[in-house]
Amino acid sequence: MARARYRVLLTLGAERDLAAIYDYGAKSDGPARADIVPGDLMGVVGRLSEFPERGPHPAELAVLGIRDFRQTVFTPYRVIYRVIARKVYFFVIADGRRDMQSLLAQRLLKS
Numbered sequence: 156m157a158r159a160r161y162r163v164l165l166t167l168g169a170e171r172d173l174a175a176i177y178d179y180g181a182k183s184d185g186p187a188r189a190d191i192v193p194g195d196l197m198g199v200v201g202r203l204s205e206f207p208e209r210g211p212h213p214a215e216l217a218v219l220g221i222r223d224f225r226q227t228v229f230t231p232y233r234v235i236y237r238v239i240a241r242k243v244y245f246f247v248i249a250d251g252r253r254d255m256q257s258l259l260a261q262r263l264l265k266s
Contacts (some may be wrong), residue, residue, distance in 0.1 A: 161203070166245060223237055227254075
């Protein structure tokens with residue numbers, strides 16, 4: 156039996172993250188190397204479109220009792236996402252070496 160796929164969508168914040176990652180990579184390593192990140196992200200998209208609930212909850216949010224979000228990794232990047240009604244929304248795509256607690260609070264918990 157074929158497994159139903161989820162639709163994967165990037166929020167404006169995640170689109171900006173991806174553009175910033177590409178721009179930084181293009182400046183530091185060249186455009187050819189920077190093109191690798193979108194390809195890696197497409198691999199993440201493919202996996203999440205079939206099995207979105209398998210990602211763990213981000214520890215920074217779980218300690219606050221927030222279990223609406225999940226994460227996956229394509230090193231060194233972390234993708235923070237949420238599953239809502241057969242859709243997977245990417246909220247954050249960031250280098251996991253950043254201060255993720257502050258980034259997540261700013262991006263996901265602001266009122």
